[in-house]
Amino acid sequence: MNRDGLLGGVVVFIGVVTILSGAVQMVWPGVLLGVLGSETTAASKHFFGIIGMFMMLFGGLAIQGVRERSAPALLWAGLQKFGAVGAVGLGVANEVFSSLALPVAGFDFVSGVLVVLLWRRVSATTG
Secondary structure (H helix, E strand, C coil): CCCCHHHHHHHHHHHHHHHHHHHHHHHHHHHHHCCCCCCCCCCHHHHHHHEEEEEEHHHHHHHHHHHHHHHHHHHHHHHHHCCCHHEEEEEEECCCCHHHHHHHHHHHHHHHHHHHHHHHHHHHHHC
């Protein structure tokens, strides 16, 4: 599927996980907010669902970046992961989420690093 071996495969896996978790977040935002120790108002569920939609889009962008060896797609997909780290971290610091959300931030951080590593590789070989 790709010329980037294991790293490309891992980034595709990250994209799939991002799509699936975003879909779950869209469909069951209240359940996930409850697991993360957050309030579950109509507004919080609505906006959490919107975030899930964007997660799905950026997961797809990461997969497309691997398939097409698109440096810009990989860059933006990686930046989304680092933005998610900051947002979740702030949510925990401001007691919007419990510390149960920290593994999510950890996954996003590692994912962002891997996507950026692939972006650098693709950028170096595509121009």
